[in-house]
Amino acid sequence: xxxxxxxxxxxxxxxxxxxxxxxxxxxxxxxxxxxxxxxxxxxxxxxxxxxxxxxxxxxxxxxxxxxxxxxxxxxxxxxxxxxxxxxxxxxxxxxxxxxxxxxxxxxxxxxxxxxxxxxxxxxxxxxxxxxxxxxxxxxxxxxxxxxxxxxxxxxxxxxxxxxxxxxxxxxxxxxxxxxxxxxxxxxxxxxxxxxxxxxxxxxxxxxxxxxxxxxxxxxxxxxxxxxxxxxxxxxxxxxxxxxxxxxxxxxxxxxxxxxxxxxxxxxxxx
Amino acid sequence: xxxxxxxxxxxxxxxxxxxxxxxxxxxxxxxxxxxxxxxxxxxxxxxxxxxxxxxxxxxxxxxxxxxxxxxxxxxxxxxxxxxxxxxxxxxxxxxxxxxxxxxxxxxxxxxxxxxxxxxxxxxxxxxxxxxxxxxxxxxxxxxxxxxxxxxxxxxxxxxxxxxxxxxxxxxxxxxxxxxxxxxxxxxxxxxxxxxxxxxxxxxxxxxxxxxxxxxxxxxxxxxxxxxxxxxxxxxxxxxxxxxxxxxxxxxxxxxxxxxxxxxxxxxxxxxxxxxxxxxxxxxxx
Ligand SMILES: Nc1ncnc2c1ncn2[C@@H]1O[C@H](COP(=O)(O)OP(=O)(O)OP(=O)(O)O)[C@@H](O)[C@H]1O
Ligand SMILES: [Mg+2]
Numbered sequence: 001x002x003x004x005x006x007x008x009x010x011x012x013x014x015x016x017x018x019x020x021x022x023x024x025x026x027x028x029x030x031x032x033x034x035x036x037x038x039x040x041x042x043x044x045x046x047x048x049x050x051x052x053x054x055x056x057x058x059x060x061x062x063x064x065x066x067x068x069x070x071x072x073x074x075x076x077x078x079x080x081x082x083x084x085x086x087x088x089x090x091x092x093x094x095x096x097x098x099x100x101x102x103x104x105x106x107x108x109x110x111x112x113x114x115x116x117x118x119x120x121x122x123x124x125x126x127x128x129x130x131x132x133x134x135x136x137x138x139x140x141x142x143x144x145x146x147x148x149x150x151x152x153x154x155x156x157x158x159x160x161x162x163x164x165x166x167x168x169x170x171x172x173x174x175x176x177x178x179x180x181x182x183x184x185x186x187x188x189x190x191x192x193x194x195x196x197x198x199x200x201x202x203x204x205x206x207x208x209x210x211x212x213x214x215x216x217x218x219x220x221x222x223x224x225x226x227x228x229x230x231x232x233x234x235x236x237x238x239x240x241x242x243x244x245x246x247x248x249x250x251x252x253x254x255x256x257x258x259x260x261x262x263x264x265x266x267x268x269x270x
Numbered sequence: 271x272x273x274x275x276x277x278x279x280x281x282x283x284x285x286x287x288x289x290x291x292x293x294x295x296x297x298x299x300x301x302x303x304x305x306x307x308x309x310x311x312x313x314x315x316x317x318x319x320x321x322x323x324x325x326x327x328x329x330x331x332x333x334x335x336x337x338x339x340x341x342x343x344x345x346x347x348x349x350x351x352x353x354x355x356x357x358x359x360x361x362x363x364x365x366x367x368x369x370x371x372x373x374x375x376x377x378x379x380x381x382x383x384x385x386x387x388x389x390x391x392x393x394x395x396x397x398x399x400x401x402x403x404x405x406x407x408x409x410x411x412x413x414x415x416x417x418x419x420x421x422x423x424x425x426x427x428x429x430x431x432x433x434x435x436x437x438x439x440x441x442x443x444x445x446x447x448x449x450x451x452x453x454x455x456x457x458x459x460x461x462x463x464x465x466x467x468x469x470x471x472x473x474x475x476x477x478x479x480x481x482x483x484x485x486x487x488x489x490x491x492x493x494x495x496x497x498x499x500x501x502x503x504x505x506x507x508x509x510x511x512x513x514x515x516x517x518x519x520x521x522x523x524x525x526x527x528x529x530x531x532x533x534x535x536x537x538x539x540x541x542x543x544x545x546x547x548x549x550x551x552x553x554x555x
Binding site for chain 2 (some may be wrong): 096173177179180181182183184185186187201202203205206209210
């Protein structure tokens, strides 16, 4: 049940995208998200769609798996569409009583839905193809310059990788505790809001206790292995750019140029 | 009265079906457990024991196949799983991780309260259950988080006992307990079995424990149920058990060696007491 959430999961398989340096993927995802908010018309839309679907194809992650992650944001998606559809002022193309749908509303609802969907797909593609360790390694390296202005880059990256590592563990733990309490007759589904909130106590208390216990154990284990922060620490697998990575950066630049060009074309013809 | 209490009919279970980490944890399981039996469930780590027992009270729904409790299909349309769970008590592997209340007593009474019993009856059951597992009155008002690991385990077992199940399933209840604690708990469980006649299913990695108490053994191997026989018959196939990373009790090996050395003893011995008698007999022969 809880396991169905696929956002943020890693999908182990062999693909060119999996082999890519995490820094390329991080920068790429950032660029992709920015580009989503750059385009305004059909041309840009086509460019972004082609790019996204090529990347999905290259990643070898099954489409079904990607779509499943979207379920989690369905409600958010519906809300966005709803508000944009009915609350955007403009020329009404459809009226029924107090309900008005304007052309602008329709457009912006459509675009928002597409942007949101692409945003989720784009960023989950990054996590599907990059292990949490690679991700934080990449982030640490990318942000290293900030270390000069006293930003604790290594610590942030370490915290991130621990947090990411703990997500599946805590999900599993939740599942286990839920089952154990259900075996004692606990009921997590029925009842009103207050009763439901109260029924969560037998779940949340053990979950927190175990989270703290794990955190404690981990801290102890790290200390036992002489962890003392990032200073002078070397990597087992240092990140090094290879041929594909430069190719990746090149593709990203091309993509960005295409989106900006489409934006300019829009400005000229409109 | 129906004798067959729990019946599995071609049960399969697949974890994370349809994804890359798919795992076929149970493969075509068929079995039936009679009322009042003391069953041992053994198998190597990851063989599917915990998954199997979680099917028995409907916590996990089989990917395919049917499960019957007292003749009724538990996946039937109007079958109440909540009621099933009050009849089939399951003590999880490491149950101490499910404690949550402020006092030991309140934690144990959680189950009975969920059954909708009146206050007095619920308290009585909780009180008795704690007595059965050997938690003294001085600990009733302690916080469950202050107890030692073994005490926590006892409290957690009491939490399930207090629901008065017809079937009691214990998933490695003695892992990590000291020898005395282990014997205490198993003795109490055996007593419950003999006195109130409830069905017991004991999952364990200790062949000695199982030889001492279980009448019948279920042996799991890589998700398949490979043996379902009386305890002695299973242990006489110890060569096969070894292939599955299992073993027979130490004394069974001892008897086999004695026999090889020419002492006339029966080799189907599984407990220390039996072995003693058999050796004395053998030496006299
Ligand atoms: N929640 C889960 N998600 C995915 N796979 C699981 C899950 N729980 C168990 N498995 C897998 O199912 C198989 C059977 O696991 P199970 O816990 O039933 O084994 P077990 O016999 O109880 O082992 P142990 O003796 O270690 O308790 C294992 O291969 C395990 O990796
Ligand atoms: Mg287990």
